Amino acid sequence: MTKPRLSAGYLAIIAFKYAKFAAFVILGAAALRVARLPPGSIAQKAVHLFGAYEKAPLVQQLAAALSALSPFEIKALGSAAILLGLVFGAEGTLLALRVWWAPYLTVIVTALGLPYEILEIVRRPESLRRYLLLAANAAVLVYLWKRKDDFRPEGPAA
Numbered sequence: 001m002t003k004p005r006l007s008a009g010y011l012a013i014i015a016f017k018y019a020k021f022a023a024f025v026i027l028g029a030a031a032l033r034v035a036r037l038p039p040g041s042i043a044q045k046a047v048h049l050f051g052a053y054e055k056a057p058l059v060q061q062l063a064a065a066l067s068a069l070s071p072f073e074i075k076a077l078g079s080a081a082i083l084l085g086l087v088f089g090a091e092g093t094l095l096a097l098r099v100w101w102a103p104y105l106t107v108i109v110t111a112l113g114l115p116y117e118i119l120e121i122v123r124r125p126e127s128l129r130r131y132l133l134l135a136a137n138a139a140v141l142v143y144l145w146k147r148k149d150d151f152r153p154e155g156p157a158a
Contacts, residue, residue, distance in 0.1 A: 003098045004150060009143050010095060013106070016136065017092030024085030031078030035071045103148040110141045 006014070066074065091109060094102035117134045124130065 006096070006098070007147075007150075009147070010150075013140050013143065014092045014095050016140065017088045017095070017106075021085045021089035021092060024081045024088060028078040028081030028083075028085060031074050031081060034066060035074035035078060098151045100151040100153060102151065103144045107141060107144050107148065110137050110144070113137060114141070 069077075087109060091102070091106045095106060114134070114137060117130065117137065121127070121130045121134060
């Protein structure tokens with residue numbers, strides 16, 4: 001049996017999932033690297049590791065946040081980021097392989113993230129990036145819900 005052709009919508013969702021996969025895995029790996037640095041030098045070494053300008057406001061905020069965390073907490077956050085990245089990668093791969101239940105999985109995982117995204121908007125309503133991410137995930141949810149049976153095999157279940 002031939003697999004159905006992927007629509008532009010599915011291709012965009014797969015690319016979006018792989019972009020999130022890459023971002024979370026890189027972020028998690030960086031956090032695990034930073035967690036191995038000697039205490040007291042985490043903020044300074046992190047700035048050097050990422051090659052950032054240490055006076056930039058974002059770098060200052062990141063340094064302050066990292067200094068407030070223990071190496072164990074940084075490792076836990078890094079590990080969680082990698083795990084979440086692997087979930088996004090699995091979603092993208094299952095959609096690309098056109099596994100019949102992949103849209104259902106992606107709908108569930110995407111829906112689970114929406115309350116957190118809404119909470120982040122409530123905390124920082126001035127952040128345009130958060131609104132864009134919420135809109136993108138809501139669009140993925142609606143699209144996949146409408147097309148959730150696209151990969152379902154014809155006829156009786158095997």
